[in-house]
Each structure stands twice: as C-alpha cells, then as structure tokens.
Amino acid sequence: MSAPDEAGYATAFPRVLRRFALFAIAFSVVSITTGIFVNYAYGLTTLGPAAVWLWPVAAVGQVLVVLVLAELAGHMPLAGANYQWSARLVNTGFGYTVGALGLLYGAVGLPGIALVGLAPLAATVVGLDAADPLTLLVIAVLALVVAFVVNIVRVQWAARVNNLAVFAEIVGTVVLSVLLLALWATHRGSTPDGGHGLAFLTTANPGTPLADGIVGGALIGIFTLVGFEAAADMAEEAVDARRTVPRAMIAAAVISGVLGMVALIGFTVAIPDLGAVEASPVPLAAIAEFWLGPALTAVFLIIVVFSMFALLVVAAASNSRLLFAMARDGLLPGSGALRRVNGRTATPVVALVTSLVVCLVLLAYGTLDGAAFTILVGATALVPYLIYLLTLGGYLARRRRLRALGAGSFSLGRAALPVAGLAMVWLVAVVAALTLPEAFRAADYVVLGGLALTGLWYVAVLRRRLRDGTAGLPARSSGRPEQEMETA
Incomplete structure (x- = not known):
C-alpha cells in the first residue's frame, strides 16, 4: 500500500479515467434523455407547452451550483465528493449528514429508475x-445486477458504457428532436390540429393556477439537471484529477442545459395534437410515433432504455465510492469491509455488493407497495438539492479554509461570493418549491425519517467514535488532527 497522500489517505485506486470518460460519467448521470422522457409529461400537463422556457432557468441555476462545486473538486479531488467537501470545510459530523443524504439518494434513486x-x-x-x-x-432486477456487475469487474467497463451513452443521449434527444422539428416544418398541415405555429411554445394550460404551473413546469429541469458531481465521486480514479474533474463537471452541466433546451423545443413544436399527447402515458413516444411510425419509434425507445441503463451503471459506481469514502473514515456500520478495494479488479467490491443488496431490498418493497415506493422515489427529487444547499452553505461559511486544503486548478476568484450567493438563492427557491406544496408533503416525511435514522446512528455510536479518534478524517499533511477540526 502506498504512502498517504496530502489528504491523509493511502492510494486505493489506479488512475485510469481520462477527460472524456469523466465528462461521460457526469453527462450520463444528468441524462437529459432519461430526465426529459420521464418528466416531460408532468410539465406539459401542469403548465403546458410554455414549460419549455423554464428549462433554461433551471439550467442557469444549476450552472451556478456546478461552478462552486467545480472549485471544491479542484481543491479536494476525493471519492465521495460532497461528503469530503463538507467534512473538510466544516467538520466530520456535518459531512456525515451530507453523505447520509447521498446514500439515501442512491439507495432509492437506482431502484426507482430501474422499476x-x-x-x-x-x-x-x-x-x-x-x-x-x-x-x-x-427486468429491473436484471438491469441492476448487470449494472453492478459491470462496475465490479472493472471501472473501465463502466467508463466504456458511459462513453457510448454520450452518443446515445445526443442521438436520442437532440438528433431526434431536430428531425421531428424538420418533419413538422414540412408537413405541419397534416397534423390533427391543423398545424400550430411557434407561438404554440407560449401556450399555458388555463385551468392550472399560475404558481402551480410554474413549479410543475420547472420540474422538468429541476428533476433532470442533477448529478454532474458524479465525476468528482470518481476523482481518485481520474488522471490529473484537479484539472480534469472540474472541467468535466462544468462541461456536462452546460452541454446538458443547451442540448436539453434544443430537444424540448423540437419535441414540443412537433406535438401533433396537444390533447392526445397530454393524455398519452408516454408523451414523447406519442409524438415520435406520429411522425416516424412504430418501427423508428421503437429504435428511439431502445436508445432511451440504453441511456437509463448507462445511468444505472454510473450511479452504481458513484454510490459505491460514497460508501467507500465514508467507510474509510469509519463512519458506517461494517466500515472495515466497506472500505476494502479488491486488488485484482481495483474496485470496492464489498461496497458495490452492499449497495446492490440495498437496492434489491427496496425494489422488492416497491413491488409489494407501489404507492409507498412512489413516495420514496419522489423524495429523491428533494435530496440532491438538500445536498447542494448544505455543501454550498459550508462553502460560504468556510471558503477561506480552501487554501489550507491544497492548490486547486479552478478558482472563481473574486466572483466566488456573487456566484455562490446567487446559487444559494436558487437552491433555497428549489428546496421551497419541493417541500412547501401539499403534493410533496409525503416525500418530505421520507427525507425527515432518513435524517432521523442518521441522527440515531450518530448519537448511539458515531459521536463516541469521533470523540475517541476511531472515526473521522485523517490527520492531513498540515498536521492538523481531526479532533481540532471538530472543535474549530
């Protein structure tokens, strides 16, 4: 085992992920194909076609967030990114809370996407x-098992799947939507509604209160444009991580925002019959089938399925690295096993298998009680924004500590406080939109329940471990021990 690095850890993984692979990881987790396909119906039925104009609002807000997180990634390129950033900026207890939310997000999100x-x-x-x-x-069990097996065998296999997913995302959203837009422009008179114009994009549903419609329409982007920090979760396996990881995160957020907007405009303008599409269980498939026929629509659906599978693959990798990172600091039950990295495959096999078992248990629960599982999945919309909110709160409170955490390749400089401040305003607005409406109240209780379980483990076991030094961040190259960090 190699000597500890400047973060205090012995090197556990080979550095095999290069710039495009890291971009593919971040881009595949955001997965505009999956996000738009799953969430488009909600925005269309609540606000109407005008919902597409709320996508750039979400995109700009998330770019502000990713700029801050990219600076943190450049200074602290460590597995379990949000946990590590929060713990090193504030203290381990704070980082543990952020990490626990991340584990909840992965445990429910993966089986939710699969099922x-x-x-x-x-x-x-x-x-x-x-x-x-x-x-x-x-089908869901097979998809999850294969996704985790790909990660167990070797991280390069997961990277290859996600490299292909980049092209699948582009073909399945942008190319298809542009094709539909071209068909609409040349054959618009053949549509049941007689061919609407571009002003159709400003149409709103008159029966929906404006405030509810705005929240519902914005959820297309809010639900989709998350997860770009997955590249940072893989930072300890990245080549030149301080440079490549921040760039991959920013590129994934910006390109996803732009391509997603193109796709939404193309799909929405090409709606042949608004009433029929709103009534369809899969609106995008209904639009595609009208213009392309069932055969080409099936090809489109295959691309969407592959994009969702790629999302499972990279989310499994990201979640296992978070488990590994928290276990490495002794924060979880069974930390000794969870922090092991297999010498032959160079992957955290125990963490991957544990994550898979948890996903399968929740998947079984979801099959037995679909209504309760839907609530669990709904909670995953809120959790990433809580993680971002807490991480940025730590950043604003302790940004000066970044200099002591190592040189970073990406810095916001004088723009740091304005960018972080605007990002916080955005995140507060999103968290309010995802917690205050009555429709999200059941999901709020799920998140509160998860935090309560987190608190019980902290009070019963972890607080003592942190106090006696058997858990927590290692002493860093500066020589400052973790116990000092806890009292800072």
Whole structure:
C-alpha cells in the first residue's frame, strides 16, 4: 500500500479515467434523455407547452451550483465528493449528514429508475406486458445486477458504457428532436390540429393556477439537471484529477442545459395534437410515433432504455465510492469491509455488493407497495438539492479554509461570493418549491425519517467514535488532527 497522500489517505485506486470518460460519467448521470422522457409529461400537463422556457432557468441555476462545486473538486479531488467537501470545510459530523443524504439518494434513486423508468420501456420494446408487476420486477432486477456487475469487474467497463451513452443521449434527444422539428416544418398541415405555429411554445394550460404551473413546469429541469458531481465521486480514479474533474463537471452541466433546451423545443413544436399527447402515458413516444411510425419509434425507445441503463451503471459506481469514502473514515456500520478495494479488479467490491443488496431490498418493497415506493422515489427529487444547499452553505461559511486544503486548478476568484450567493438563492427557491406544496408533503416525511435514522446512528455510536479518534478524517499533511477540526 502506498504512502498517504496530502489528504491523509493511502492510494486505493489506479488512475485510469481520462477527460472524456469523466465528462461521460457526469453527462450520463444528468441524462437529459432519461430526465426529459420521464418528466416531460408532468410539465406539459401542469403548465403546458410554455414549460419549455423554464428549462433554461433551471439550467442557469444549476450552472451556478456546478461552478462552486467545480472549485471544491479542484481543491479536494476525493471519492465521495460532497461528503469530503463538507467534512473538510466544516467538520466530520456535518459531512456525515451530507453523505447520509447521498446514500439515501442512491439507495432509492437506482431502484426507482430501474422499476419506474427502464422496466416499462424495456418491456414495451420487447413486446412484453408493461403492466405486469412481475415482468417489471424481473427486468429491473436484471438491469441492476448487470449494472453492478459491470462496475465490479472493472471501472473501465463502466467508463466504456458511459462513453457510448454520450452518443446515445445526443442521438436520442437532440438528433431526434431536430428531425421531428424538420418533419413538422414540412408537413405541419397534416397534423390533427391543423398545424400550430411557434407561438404554440407560449401556450399555458388555463385551468392550472399560475404558481402551480410554474413549479410543475420547472420540474422538468429541476428533476433532470442533477448529478454532474458524479465525476468528482470518481476523482481518485481520474488522471490529473484537479484539472480534469472540474472541467468535466462544468462541461456536462452546460452541454446538458443547451442540448436539453434544443430537444424540448423540437419535441414540443412537433406535438401533433396537444390533447392526445397530454393524455398519452408516454408523451414523447406519442409524438415520435406520429411522425416516424412504430418501427423508428421503437429504435428511439431502445436508445432511451440504453441511456437509463448507462445511468444505472454510473450511479452504481458513484454510490459505491460514497460508501467507500465514508467507510474509510469509519463512519458506517461494517466500515472495515466497506472500505476494502479488491486488488485484482481495483474496485470496492464489498461496497458495490452492499449497495446492490440495498437496492434489491427496496425494489422488492416497491413491488409489494407501489404507492409507498412512489413516495420514496419522489423524495429523491428533494435530496440532491438538500445536498447542494448544505455543501454550498459550508462553502460560504468556510471558503477561506480552501487554501489550507491544497492548490486547486479552478478558482472563481473574486466572483466566488456573487456566484455562490446567487446559487444559494436558487437552491433555497428549489428546496421551497419541493417541500412547501401539499403534493410533496409525503416525500418530505421520507427525507425527515432518513435524517432521523442518521441522527440515531450518530448519537448511539458515531459521536463516541469521533470523540475517541476511531472515526473521522485523517490527520492531513498540515498536521492538523481531526479532533481540532471538530472543535474549530
């Protein structure tokens, strides 16, 4: 085992991920194909076609967030990114809370994508009954197992899947939407509504209160444009991480924002019959099938399924690195096993298997009680924004500490406080939108329940471990021990 680095850790992973692979990881987690496909119906039915103009609002807000996180990634390129940043800026207890929210997000989000998103589409593509719970369960289990096996075998396999996913995302959203837009422009008179104009993009549903419509329309972007920090979760496996990781995060956020807007405009303008599309369980498929026919639409659905699978692959990798990072600091039950990295595959096998088991348990629960599982999945919309909010709060409170944490390749300089301040305003607005409405109240209770369990473990076990030095961040190259950090 190598000597400790400047962060106080012995090197655990080989550095094999280069710039494009890191970009692919971040881009695949954001997954505009998955996000737009799953969330488009909600925005369309609440606000109407005008919902597309709230996408750039979310994109700008998230670019502000990613700029701050990129600065942190450049200074602290460590696995379990948000946990590490929060712990080193504030203290381990604060970082533990942020990390626990990240584990909740991964534990529910992965089976949610597999069961609610990937499984019905995959069943439809292969001609199975997409309404049969057993069929959906089998497909979801297979998808999760294969995604985790890819990660167990070697991280390069996961990187190759995500490299392909970049091109699938572009073909499945941008190319398709531009094609639909071109078909609409040349054959618009053949549509049931007689061919609407570009002013259609400003149409709002008159029956929805404006405030509810704005929140609903914004959720297309809010639900989709998250997860770009997955590249930072893989930082200890990145080549020249201080430079490549921040650039990958920023590029993924900006390119996803731009391409997502292009896709939304193309799909929305090409709506042939607004009433029929709103009534469809899969609006984007209904739009595609009108213009392309069932055969080419099936190809489109296959691309969407692959994008969702790639999202599972990289999310499994990211979640396991968070488990590994927190276990390395002794914060979790079974930390000794969870922090092991297999010498042959160079992957955290125990962390990956543990994450898979948790996902499968929640998947079984979701199959038995679909209504409760829907609430759990709904909570995952709020959790990443709570993580961002807490991380940026730590950044604003302790930014001066960055200099003591090592030189970073990316700095906001004098723009740091204005950018972080605007990002905080955005995050507060999003968290309010995802917690205050009555429709999200059940999901709020799930998050509060998760935080309560986190608190019980902290009070019962972790607080003592931190006090006696058997858990927490290692002494860093500056020689400042963790116990000093806890009292700072």
